[in-house]
Amino acid sequence: MLNLIRQATVRSISVQPYIFAPVVSSCSSPLPSLRSRSQSCTMATVASPPAIATKTNGIEKSVWVELIQLALEVKPLNLGQGFPDFAAPDTVRKALAEACSSDTNVLLNQYTRGFGHPRLVNALSKLYSKLIGREINPLNEVLVTAGAYEALFVTIMGLVNKGDEVIIIEPFFDCYMPQVKLAGGTPVFVPLCPKKTEGVTSSGDWVLDPTELGNAFTDKTKAIIVNTPNNPLGKVYKREELMMIADLCKKHNSIAIMDEVYEWMTYTGQEHVRMATLPGMWERTISIGSAGKTFSVTGWKIGWAYGPANLMKGLQVVHQHSVYTCTTPVQEAVGQGFEIEIQRYGTPDCYFQSLPAELEVKRNNIVKILTEAGLNPIVPEGGYFILADVRNISKRCIILIDIGGDSNERKDFRFVKWLSRNRKLQGIPPSAFYSPEHGDIGENYIRFCFIKEDENLEKAGEILRTLKKDIDEGKV
Numbered sequence: 335m336l337n338l339i340r341q342a343t344v345r346s347i348s349v350q351p352y353i354f355a356p357v358v359s360s361c362s363s364p365l366p367s368l369r370s371r372s373q374s375c376t377m378a379t380v381a382s383p384p385a386i387a388t389k390t391n392g393i394e395k396s397v398w399v400e401l402i403q404l405a406l407e408v409k410p411l412n413l414g415q416g417f418p419d420f421a422a423p424d425t426v427r428k429a430l431a432e433a434c435s436s437d438t439n440v441l442l443n444q445y446t447r448g449f450g451h452p453r454l455v456n457a458l459s460k461l462y463s464k465l466i467g468r469e470i471n472p473l474n475e476v477l478v479t480a481g482a483y484e485a486l487f488v489t490i491m492g493l494v495n496k497g498d499e500v501i502i503i504e505p506f507f508d509c510y511m512p513q514v515k516l517a518g519g520t521p522v523f524v525p526l527c528p529k530k531t532e533g534v535t536s537s538g539d540w541v542l543d544p545t546e547l548g549n550a551f552t553d554k555t556k557a558i559i560v561n562t563p564n565n566p567l568g569k570v571y572k573r574e575e576l577m578m579i580a581d582l583c584k585k586h587n588s589i590a591i592m593d594e595v596y597e598w599m600t601y602t603g604q605e606h607v608r609m610a611t612l613p614g615m616w617e618r619t620i621s622i623g624s625a626g627k628t629f630s631v632t633g634w635k636i637g638w639a640y641g642p643a644n645l646m647k648g649l650q651v652v653h654q655h656s657v658y659t660c661t662t663p664v665q666e667a668v669g670q671g672f673e674i675e676i677q678r679y680g681t682p683d684c685y686f687q688s689l690p691a692e693l694e695v696k697r698n699n700i701v702k703i704l705t706e707a708g709l710n711p712i713v714p715e716g717g718y719f720i721l722a723d724v725r726n727i728s729k730r731c732i733i734l735i736d737i738g739g740d741s742n743e744r745k746d747f748r749f750v751k752w753l754s755r756n757r758k759l760q761g762i763p764p765s766a767f768y769s770p771e772h773g774d775i776g777e778n779y780i781r782f783c784f785i786k787e788d789e790n791l792e793k794a795g796e797i798l799r800t801l802k803k804d805i806d807e808g809k810v
Contacts, residue, residue, distance in 0.1 A: 389515070389516055389518075390516075392515075393511075393512035393515055393516070396508070397508060397762065397763065397766035398415075398508075401414055401415075401750070401754075401760065401762060402415070404751060404754055404755075404760070405754065405760055408754050408755050408758065409758070410753075410754045410757075410758040410759050410760040411758060411759050411760065411790060411793055411794055411797065412760050413759065413760060413761055413782040413783050413784070413786065413790075413791075413794055414750075414760040414761050414762045414781075414782075414783065415762075415783065416565070416632070416718065416719065416783045416785070417626075417632040417633075417783075417785070418630045418632075418785045418786070419786050419787050419790060420630075420786075420787055422629055422630045422631045423629060423630070423671070423685050425670070425671055425674050425685075426629050426631060426667050426668065426670070426671035427667075429666065429667035429670040429671060430634075430663060430664060430666075430667035433662075433663035433664075433666040433667055434663045441662075442662055442663050442666050443662065443663060444662060445659055445662065446659060446660075446662040446665060447659070448653070448654055448658050448659045449473075449476075449477050449478065449650055449653070449654075450472075450476060450477060450478030450638070450660075450665070451478065451660075451662060451665035451666060451669060452472075453665070453666055453669035453670070453673075454478055454636075454638075454665045454666070454668055454669035454672070455472040455473070455476045455478060456472045456669070457668075457669045457672035457673050457676070458470075458472065458476050458478075458623075458638055458640065458672065459471065459472035459475075459476055460672075460676060461672060461676055462476075462621075462640055465608060465611075466608060466610050466611055466616070467611060468616060470640060471643065474643040474646060475640055475641065475642065475643050475646055476638060476639075476640045476646075477638060477639045477640070477646060477649050477650055477653060478636065478637075478638050478660055478665060479636075479637045479638060479639065479653060479657065479660065480635050480636070480637070480657050480660050481624065481626060481635040481636065481637045482593070482595045482622050482623065482624040482626070482627075482637035482638075483509060483635075483637070484637060484653070484656075484657060485622045485623075485624075485637040485638060485639040485649075486507075486509060486510070486513060486591075486593065486622060487509075487513050487652070488639070488648075488649040488650075488652040488653045488656070489591055489620050489622065489639055489649055490510075490513045490514055490516075490517050490519070490557075490591070491513070491516070491517050491648075491652045492647075492648025492649040492650075492651060492652045493556065493557060493589060493591075493620070493645065493648050493649075494514060494517040494518065494519040494556050494557065495517075495518065495519070495556070496517075496518030496519070497518065497519070497520070497554065498517075498518075498519045498520070498554060498555075498556035498557075499519065499520045499521075499522050499552060499554040499555045499556065500514045500519045500520070500521055500522065500555075500556060500557045500558070500559065501522045501523075501524060501547075501550050501551065501555060501557070501558040501559070502514070502521050502522065502523055502524070502558075502559050502769075503523075503524055503525075503526060503542070503558070503559070503560060503561070504523055504524065504525040504526060504767065504768050504769065504772055504775070505525075505526070505564070505565075505566055505567055505764060505767035505768055505775075505776060506559065506561060506767055506768075507561060507565050507593065507767065508766050508767055510559050511769065519556065520554075521769070522550050522555070523768075523769040523771070523772060524542065524543075524546055524547050524550045525768070525772050525775060526540040526541060526542060526564075526567065526569065527540065527541060527542075527543060528540050529541060532710075533710055534701070534705060534710055534711055534713065535710070535711075535712050535713070536712065536713045536715065537564070537567045537568040537569040537570070537712055537713065537714045537715050537716075538569065538570075538572075538715055539712075540567055540569055540712075541575070542575060542578070544578060547578070547579070547582065548582060551582050551585070551586045551588065552586070553586070555586050555588045556588060556589060557588055557589040557590070557591050558579060558582075558583065558588060558589075558590055558591065559591045559593065560576075560579060560590060560591070560592055560593065560609065561593040561594075562576075562592070562593075562594060562596075562606070562607075562716075563596040563597075563599060563600060563606070563714070563715065563716025563717040564716075564717065565595075565596065565717055565719055565767075566719045566721055566762070566764055566767055566781040567712065567714065567719075567721060568712070568713075568714020568715055568716055568717045568719060568720065568721075569714075569715060569716075570600050570604045570605075570606060570715040570716040571607065572607070573605075573607045576607055576609055576612060577612060579609075580609065580612045580613075580614070580615050583615070583618055584614055584615075584618070587618075588618070589618050589619070589620065589645065590609050590615060590618060590619045590620070591619075591620050591622070592608070592609045592610070592619060592620065592621045592622060593622050594606070594608065594621055594622060594623055595622065595623060595624035595626075595627045595628075595637070596627055596716055596717040596718070597623065597628075598627075598628060598685075598686040598689065598690060599627070599689065599690050599693060599716050599717055599718060600690060600715065600716040601690060601693075601694045601697065601714075601715060601716060602694065604715045604716055606716070608621065609621065610641070616641075616642060617642055618642075618645075619641055619642075620639055620640075620641040620645060620646075620649070621639065621640055621641060622637065622638070622639050623637060623638050623639075623640075624636075624637045624638075625637065625638075625664075625668045625671075628685075628686075629668065629671055629685065630689070630785070634661075634664045634667075634668070635660075635661075635664075636660060636661070636664055636665060636668050693718055693784070693785060696718075696784045696785070696786070696788070696791060697713070697714060697718075697720065697784055699784075699788065699791055700720055700782065700784045700791055700794075700795075701713055701720070703791065703792075703794065703795035703798065703799075704720070704722045704782075704798070706795070706798075706799055706802075707795065707798035707799050707801065707802045708726055708727065708802045709722035709723060709724060709726075709727070709780075709798065710722065710723040710726070711723070712779075718783060718784055718785035719781050719782065719783055719784070720781070720782050720784060721764060721779040721780070721781055722779060722780050722781075722782065723778060723779055724746070724749055724778065724779060724780050725778050727749075727801075727802075727805065744763065744765045744773055744774075744776075744777040745777045745778075746763035746764060746765050746776060746777040746778070746779065746780060747763040747765065747766075747777075749763070749780065750762065750763045750780060753780075753801075757797050757800075757801055758797065759794055759797045759798070761780040761781055761782045762780070762781040762782075762783075763776070763777070763780065763781075764776035764777070764779045764780065764781050765777040782794070
């Protein structure tokens with residue numbers, strides 16, 4: 335009998351039509367049908383979805399999101415993104431492996447101190463105390479962050495108030511402008527101007543106009559952001575240039591935010607001068623560094639900021655309420671790496687010396703490659719990027735600019751996309767490193783990264799030389 339009841343129940347369920355919940359209506363009395371209900375009652379208005387914060391409007395676009403997606407689609411030889419395609423030093427790689435697998439210190443896989451793993455902040459304090467010429471407190475004058483990107487973010491968010499002005503020197507790394515806007519600040523742009531534009535030139539030919547820079551400072555200027563060595567230009571600021579900036583900061587009671595992630599990558603005849611060493615500037619300078627750049631481990635995403643304790647408090651507050659703490663084993667490995675390099679400091683075995691020596695050879699090679707391809711390079715004094723002038727190509731073959739892509743895009747964006755799709759070589763459009771009003775300065779160039787294996791640099795050269803030959807023969 336019980337089985338019969340179960341079968342009957344199943345049959346009765348299987349033949350019933352789906353019954354939907356009634357539509358919300360302003361009429362509460364039961365009605366015989368949906369037709370009569372729709373005729374007799376007014377449907378309630380459904381509210382639109384909530385809007386995102388207005389402060390995110392206008393800063394949505396990212397050249398990295400767009401170009402990385404293109405690289406995934408067309409699989410070009412990628413000289414666009416700034417990362418090495420060769421192994422990092424075995425000292426830090428082995429240190430990370432040991433930290434993750436240690437049976438004697440299992441806590442290396444757990445949370446560490448929020449403002450920086452003790453081993454790392456102590457190593458940073460020891461190194462920079464020597465370089466700056468003053469004792470840096472590892473506990474309140476050093477902050478470890480999720481890459482230099484976060485270091486910039488917490489610096490700007492922790493120091494800039496609504497209505498403050500922040501001077502940004504162009505070309506600049508593209509996160510500066512949106513981060514200033516997110517903080518409620520107003521970016522003020524001052525471009526570097528080339529003294530020489532024909533043939534092979536140097537990044538040292540790009541200089542600040544003292545009058546224009548001076549006029550950019552006002553009583554609202556909270557900070558100036560300076561990137562040396564500069565990305566994408568490769569300019570290494572001379573002491574005299576930094577002194578000019580420092581004098582303006584002191585005159586207007588402003589802060590110098592120093593993006594120094596390429597601090598170890600300067601070439602023959604160049605010196606990296608740290609703003610914090612100049613008279614009266616420690617008290618008003620935040621300096622930013624990167625393990626990714628220092629040890630060729632960009633995927634580890636460890637950076638830092640250091641400066642006077644009263645300014646660092648703002649950075650710490652933003653960091654503790656967002657990221658809070660960074661990856662423990664990675665910080666342990668970077669800390670060990672610094673300890674080793676501090677012991678080797680000043681010797682050819684030190685990675686801070688061996689890497690720029692290796693990169694200078696690569697830089698000279700890519701200068702030769704670009705020159706042979708008819709792309710006049712701007713020879714960088716530091717960093718591992720190079721800008722090449724593409725005006726000759728664009729003049730001789732207008733199709734390179736116009737084919738594919740959005741006709742409203744700047745020339746360098748269209749050229750980069752064409753080169754990726756049709757010649758399988760990717761660079762970065764430099765107008766992305768300029769404000770909209772000065773983007774025309776950057777669109778005459780393309781940026782390539784040369785911290786790559788020699789084999790891949792030569793492949794890029796073959797592509798560019800073939801392109802020049804095809805243009806000369808009218809095949810493109």
